[in-house]
Amino acid sequence: MRKSLEDGKNEPDAADFYYGEMEMRRHDSTRPPAERALLTAYWAVSGYGLRASRALAWLLGAMATTLLALLLWGFPAVDPKPTTTGRRVAVGQDVTLTTDTPDPVNPTGAWSERVTTQRFKKALRVVINSVLFRSSGQDLTTAGTYTEMTSRIAEPILLGLAALAALAIRGRVKR
Template sequence: MAVTPLALLLWGLPVDDPKPTTTGRQVAVGQEGTWTTDTPDPVNPTGAWPERVTTERFEKGLRVVINSVVFRSSGQDLTTAGTYTEMASRLAEPVLLGLAVLAIRSRVIR
């Protein structure tokens, strides 16, 4: 379970939070305008690993993992690797937790 925040820290979190941009045309008074809001795709982190490992990124990765496991939705824009890491953790962590409970239960029963 401790590997998930580390994987998000190194590969899963984008360099910056994608900021939505709104574009449209200004029209005369009394006419309806057309506006569209687009959010750019997350940008993969680049550079050496020591540059990526910061307390801010670790804290953000930890928040994403906790929200993902506890509330089932992180609501965070992640890179492709981060999305797959989050999906794998949603499957693997409850299974590992259940196996740990069964192992403790079998030790206590004896």
């Protein structure tokens, strides 16, 4: 029936049949557990690509979680400053210079001391860049690096599901 509704250009009703079809697949106990788990995740995150508000809520939740994690644990206590060292040489000899950047130091102290406007701006910049699959170029602690890597994988997927769901809304209103 879904196919005939699609052929008849009745996208809203075809989407309803698609949702029902996917629900039956998700609840089918004869399907492999991995497939059912994947369908359950697809349902929870975006309503099978048909619920834009659900996908946007997950995206905003993931971004807020990333922002909070970076704000509290992701940035070093003090930005590491590169130091260049060398030695004096006689006239006509080559100069050797070495630049070292110390490892970032994890922040310590109360959480209220870590939540500052400057750290919030940095965290917001990193989160927005991670949604678009770009590296922030910020010096991050180990926890911050792993947080950024995770968000660079998960958040673009959620953004894609939100875009897919927005197209589904367009198809429903198109009629």
